[in-house]
Amino acid sequence: MDLLVVLSFEALKAVASLALISVGLAIIFGMMRVINLAHGEFLMLGGYAAIVATKAGINIWVATLLVSPLVVGVIGMVIERTIIRFLYGRPRDTMLATWGLSLLLVGLATTIFGNTTEGISAPAGSLQIGDYRIAAYSLIIIVIAVVVFAAIWAVFRFTRYGLIARSTMQNADMAAALGVNPSRVYAVTFGVGAGLAGLAGGVMAPITGIVPTIGAAYVAKAFITVIGGGPAILAGTVSASVMFGAIDQIITYLSTPVIGEVALLAAAVVLLRFMPQGITGRFFRRAA
Numbered sequence: 001m002d003l004l005v006v007l008s009f010e011a012l013k014a015v016a017s018l019a020l021i022s023v024g025l026a027i028i029f030g031m032m033r034v035i036n037l038a039h040g041e042f043l044m045l046g047g048y049a050a051i052v053a054t055k056a057g058i059n060i061w062v063a064t065l066l067v068s069p070l071v072v073g074v075i076g077m078v079i080e081r082t083i084i085r086f087l088y089g090r091p092r093d094t095m096l097a098t099w100g101l102s103l104l105l106v107g108l109a110t111t112i113f114g115n116t117t118e119g120i121s122a123p124a125g126s127l128q129i130g131d132y133r134i135a136a137y138s139l140i141i142i143v144i145a146v147v148v149f150a151a152i153w154a155v156f157r158f159t160r161y162g163l164i165a166r167s168t169m170q171n172a173d174m175a176a177a178l179g180v181n182p183s184r185v186y187a188v189t190f191g192v193g194a195g196l197a198g199l200a201g202g203v204m205a206p207i208t209g210i211v212p213t214i215g216a217a218y219v220a221k222a223f224i225t226v227i228g229g230g231p232a233i234l235a236g237t238v239s240a241s242v243m244f245g246a247i248d249q250i251i252t253y254l255s256t257p258v259i260g261e262v263a264l265l266a267a268a269v270v271l272l273r274f275m276p277q278g279i280t281g282r283f284f285r286r287a288a
Contacts, residue, residue, distance in 0.1 A: 013138040015245035016145035022225040024196030030233045037098040040215020041105040046201025047210035068202025069195035076194020109212035119209035224268045230278020
C-alpha cells in the first residue's frame with residue numbers, strides 16, 4: 001500500500017512537471033500560432049536565472065518563483081519585438097528563426113556558464129510514507145502547478161487583459177478597430193509564455209540541475225503535450241499532461257527512463273492517429 005502511494009505521488013509529480021514545462025508553449029503556440037523551437041532554451045534561461053539569483057544571496061523561493069519568470073519574460077518580450085513580430089503568418093521562417101535563436105542561446109549559455117551542470121539544493125527536506133521517503137519538494141511542484149494553472153485560467157477568463165488577449169489572437173484587425181494595440185498585446189502575451197517557461201526552469205533546477213543543452217530534453221515533450229492536448233489551451237495541456245506524464249512514469253518504473261520516453265512518444269502517435277484534433281478537439285470543445 002505504501003509503495004502504491006509513493007508511485008501515485010511520483011506520477012502526480014511527473015504530470016505536474018510536464019504541465020509546467022508545456023503551459024508556456026501552449027500560450028505561444030496554442031494562442032499565437034508561433035512555432036517556438038527555442039522554448040527549451042527559455043526554460044534553460046529560467047533555470048540559470050534561479051541559480052545565479054540564489055548564489056547571489058536571494059531567497060530560493062524568490063529566485064525560482066519571481067526572478068526566473070520575470071527575467072525570461074523580459075527576454076521573451078525583447079525577442080518578440082526584435083525577431084518574432086516580423087514573422088507572424090510565416091511558420092517556416094519562424095521555425096528557422098527560433099531554431100537559430102535556440103542555437104544562439106545555447107552558445108551564449110555555454111560561453112558564460114561552461115558545459116557543466118549547475119544546480120541548487122532542493123529545499124523542504126523529505127516526507128516519510130511507511131518504509132519509503134520522498135522529497136517534499138515534489139509535493140511543492142504539484143502545488144505550484146495547480147496554482148499556476150488556476151491563476152492562468154482566472155486571468156484569461158475574468159480579467160480585461162485576458163479578454164483583450166483572446167480577442168486579439170482571434171481577430172487582430174477587429175481588436176485594433178476597437179482601440180486595442182495588437183502589437184503590444186502580442187509582445188505581452190509572448191512575454192507571458194516565455195516567463196512561464198522560465199518559471200518551469202526555475203522550479204525544475206533544484207531536481208534536475210541545469211546545463212546549456214537541457215532545453216533539447218524538454219522541447220519535444222512540450223510540443224507533444226500541446227499538440228496532443230488540442231485547441232483548448234489549459235484543458236488540453238492538463239489532459240495531455242495527465243495522460244503522457246502517467247504513461248512515462250509508469251513505464252519508467254517498470255523498465256527504464258529511455259523506454260518511458262519511447263512509450264510517451266508512441267502514445268502521442270496513437271492519440272493523434274485516432275484524434276487528429278487532440279484530446280480537447282474531440283471531447284472538450286468548449287473548454288478554455
